[in-house]
């Protein structure tokens with residue numbers, strides 16, 4: 001653990017020492033990643049359940065920064081079944097985006113590294129462990145099998161290229177059938193129409209700044225869907241939009257998902273959106289999953305004090321309150337996590353055992369799991 005000069009500050013010398021140590025660690029990972037001609041057996045694996053599209057298995061993703069190691073994702077296990085939507089909720093900074101970036105292998109390297117665990121991706125006839133797949137394989141998987149709708153459309157689009165050219169680039173990079181220019185344009189127009197852009201021919205020739213926010217978000221969705229991916233990661237796709245456009249975009253995603261039978265990983269901190277979209281819900285807190293279950297489990301029988309707090313902080317139509325509930329305290333420092341339950345310092349429902357080490361997962365029903373000492377006496381054997 002880094003020695004602190006005074007609370008919260010590192011000396012320049014200390015910081016340099018951490019940086020040197022980090023380089024040693026990340027060099028080992030990078031060397032492994034940069035190998036050429038990695039044999040397929042190395043990253044070939046088996047899905048635990050063939051009905052799943054993705055299985056995260058004890059995933060650890062760390063950032064080796066000059067201030068210390070950020071354990072952004074620290075042992076995350078959940079699955080995304082084929083044709084279903086999994087909602088991922090949690091406070092800002094709890095590791096939602098880093099989990100999805102790990103699946104895409106788009107972490108900021110060299111400091112961001114998957115240090116252990118597996119991400120099994122179902123390709124239909126076979127299954128890859130994404131954490132071990134080399135860059136050239138990932139290049140084919142991204143866009144084709146898994147694609148991501150980014151949080152901020154203005155940063156996802158290139159301001160100096162026309163919309164048509166940007167979508168065509170995605171198609172030409174990932175489409176193996178080798179379309180000619182005309183077919184590519186037809187496909188682009190079709191995609192623009194599919195996401196509900198009325199003036200598709202006009203938008204084809206426009207630059208991103210000529211579109212409204214909602215239209216830009218639609219373009220980003222069209223790009224993500226260009227190659228009929230099996231898994232769509234939607235990272236807060238509607239946060240920047242007003243509620244009517246948001247409802248339209250959600251409808252659109254739902255319809256598209258059913259059309260191409262893909263799975264959606266829906267990341268948001270808006271519980272209303274999750275209630276509308278998700279079949280399963282995963283609640284993250286400080287890099288770990290505190291509770292997971294079906295949407296019904298989480299919304300009607302929340303078990304973890306954090307989930308209960310989240311539900312209580314949500315406004316309810318027709319219910320008069322003076323002040324909405326807010327969870328007291330703040331998230332622990334990700335560089336210096338406590339060795340007991342991460343939520344304990346904010347928890348208003350602690351029991352005696354809570355002083356012990358981080359609680360393990362308790363099975364409440366076949367679908368519902370929670371990491372909390374309050375349920376230890378209800379444990380069911382697997």
Ligand SMILES: Nc1ncnc2c1ncn2[C@@H]1O[C@H](COP(=O)(O)OP(=O)(O)OP(=O)(O)O)[C@@H](O)[C@H]1O
Pocket residue numbers: 063065070072090091092093094095096097098099108111112269334
């Ligand atoms: N490139 C990076 N370098 C260092 N730390 C990072 C980097 N990217 C993310 N982190 C850290 O990883 C943790 C998780 O970040 P992440 O982006 O996954 O949060 P999030 O749950 O998506 O939050 P939000 O809801 O605000 O999008 C944070 O503590 C963040 O500071």
Ligand SMILES: [Mg+2]
Pocket residue numbers: 096097098235
């Ligand atoms: Mg995020």
